Amino acid sequence: MNAAVPHNIALAQGVPQELFNPAVSTEVRAILQQALNGEELSEAQGVVLFGTEGAELDALTATADTVRRQRVGDRASFVITRNINYTNVCYMGCKFCNFAKRKDDPEAEFFDLDEIVRRAQEAWDRGATEVCIQGGLHPDLPVHFYRDMLKAIKSVLPGMHIHAFSPFEIWFGARKSKMSYADFIQDLMDHGLGSMPGTAAEILDTDIRKQLTKDKLSTEQWVEIIQTAHRLGLPTTATIMYGHIDGPEHWAAHLALLRTIQQKTGGFTEFVPLGFIHYKTPLYLEVEGVRPGPTRHEHIRMHAVARLMLNGWIDNIQASWVKLGTELAQQMLAAGVNDLGGTLMNESISRAAGGEHGQEMQPQELIGMMRAMGREPVRRNTLYRPLEFFDSVEPLPQSLLAGGLA
Numbered sequence: 001m002n003a004a005v006p007h008n009i010a011l012a013q014g015v016p017q018e019l020f021n022p023a024v025s026t027e028v029r030a031i032l033q034q035a036l037n038g039e040e041l042s043e044a045q046g047v048v049l050f051g052t053e054g055a056e057l058d059a060l061t062a063t064a065d066t067v068r069r070q071r072v073g074d075r076a077s078f079v080i081t082r083n084i085n086y087t088n089v090c091y092m093g094c095k096f097c098n099f100a101k102r103k104d105d106p107e108a109e110f111f112d113l114d115e116i117v118r119r120a121q122e123a124w125d126r127g128a129t130e131v132c133i134q135g136g137l138h139p140d141l142p143v144h145f146y147r148d149m150l151k152a153i154k155s156v157l158p159g160m161h162i163h164a165f166s167p168f169e170i171w172f173g174a175r176k177s178k179m180s181y182a183d184f185i186q187d188l189m190d191h192g193l194g195s196m197p198g199t200a201a202e203i204l205d206t207d208i209r210k211q212l213t214k215d216k217l218s219t220e221q222w223v224e225i226i227q228t229a230h231r232l233g234l235p236t237t238a239t240i241m242y243g244h245i246d247g248p249e250h251w252a253a254h255l256a257l258l259r260t261i262q263q264k265t266g267g268f269t270e271f272v273p274l275g276f277i278h279y280k281t282p283l284y285l286e287v288e289g290v291r292p293g294p295t296r297h298e299h300i301r302m303h304a305v306a307r308l309m310l311n312g313w314i315d316n317i318q319a320s321w322v323k324l325g326t327e328l329a330q331q332m333l334a335a336g337v338n339d340l341g342g343t344l345m346n347e348s349i350s351r352a353a354g355g356e357h358g359q360e361m362q363p364q365e366l367i368g369m370m371r372a373m374g375r376e377p378v379r380r381n382t383l384y385r386p387l388e389f390f391d392s393v394e395p396l397p398q399s400l401l402a403g404g405l406a
């Protein structure tokens with residue numbers, strides 16, 4: 001048969017031409033075809049895709065881009081949000097984390113309720129619809145501090161969405177207050193918690209977790225807390241922190257586990273790959289053989305394979321500009337990504353680890369990155385409801401052109 005024929009048929013059916021490069025193996029082509037047909041990929045197939053290079057990596061990327069378009073179209077989204085990291089005091093000793101400080105460290109921080117409300121108000125005045133609140137597991141934290149933060153913010157800003165408390169903070173708060181996970185989460189929901197970050201996931205593998213930290217929340221506990229939140233009607237995000245002592249098998253298993261949870265609960269709003277920032281971390285500096293974060297190709301493969309393995313289950317794949325930097329985050333929009341996350345306003349976690357991509361992104365910068373990739377920018381809320389579209393001929397609204405924080 002004439003080589004041009006399958007090529008044209010393929011194009012007509014929306015199959016990217018990169019799949020027909022003779023350098024792409026039959027195995028990889030078959031997996032990508034399966035993904036394009038909307039069929040579920042197995043963990044083993046995920047591992048194969050994590051091993052792609054050259055023409056096969058191009059085929060993977062093009063397929064993820066096509067599946068993204070099939071599933072969510074050409075809009076790309078962001079949210080105006082502010083990170084409030086209310087304390088960095090933490091004794092859990094995760095080796096990958098340089099954010100945590102001892103109480104007597106000169107850099108130790110603890111924001112009181114007034115400061116937390118002041119930051120939320122300032123964010124609201126600058127157009128934020130969300131605050132993202134996470135902190136260290138401070139041993140002296142008052143038992144009801146989590147609830148008090150919610151009450152304090154909600155009493156002043158009832159319309160602000162509060163995206164807060166990782167499963168590790170929930171574990172800690174529930175234990176301190178001697179409540180079950182369900183009762184603790186329900187109480188926070190009753191006081192205004194709108195959703196939870198799916199951080200503390202790191203790599204959902206017992207062996208890897210043992211090496212990353214003394215006694216971080218187990219995989220089973222992470223899953224239990226997330227499923228409890230979903231059962232109570234509280235949405236969460238989902239994350240992975242990759243590029244240290246982990247590998248393709250762990251990544252594929254992690255994605256398959258997130259998919260299984262989503263099939264049961266439907267509670268995940270997005271998936272965010274968080275590349276390990278290595279520079280100042282004990283993990284990188286003290287443990288032999290730890291990798292200096294993911295390579296460029298590993299970043300591309302993570303976002304693309306996530307789009308394919310989670311297809312039909314988690315629609316929003318976010319690129320983190322804090323972890324990736326502007327250029328790479330923008331490129332991810334061509335590798336399965338449809339969201340660039342938040343404007344953030346403050347960022348402490350990556351910065352403490354030596355990350356150098358800044359603390360804040362202006363809406364017009366995110367919009368520019370999306371337009372450069374031929375995408376239609378949309379400002380969303382935490383739960384992905386579109387809030388604002390940006391017509392390229394109209395000037396941006398004044399609210400989005402506000403200057404930096406004083």
Ligand SMILES: C[S@@+](CC[C@H](N)C(=O)[O-])C[C@H]1O[C@@H](n2cnc3c(N)ncnc32)[C@H](O)[C@@H]1O
Pocket residue numbers: 090096097098099134135136137166167168169199200201202240241274275276277278281349350353
């Ligand atoms: C710093 S903790 C704050 C919430 C809470 N203490 C916890 O551990 O869940 C939030 C997340 O930041 C991420 N993180 C910490 N250090 C990092 C690093 N060096 N590079 C990339 N992500 C990191 C981890 O995924 C972690 O779960």
Ligand SMILES: Nc1c(NC[C@H](O)[C@H](O)[C@H](O)CO)[nH]c(=O)[nH]c1=O
Pocket residue numbers: 079081083130132163237270272274318319320321322323341342343344347381382383
């Ligand atoms: N990727 C990172 C995020 N992403 C979360 C978003 O900003 C937002 O809160 C979420 O999409 C819910 O609307 N936040 C960080 O602080 N650091 C990141 O690396």
Ligand SMILES: N[C@@H](Cc1ccc(O)cc1)C(=O)O
Pocket residue numbers: 132134196197198199237238239272274349350
């Ligand atoms: N705060 C996390 C990132 C994050 C926050 C909230 C989310 O819902 C997801 C991811 C970090 O900087 O590593």
Ligand code: SF4
Pocket residue numbers: 090091092093094097098099100135136137168
């Ligand atoms: S990742 Fe969270 S729990 Fe672990 S040391 Fe850092 S702040 Fe503490």
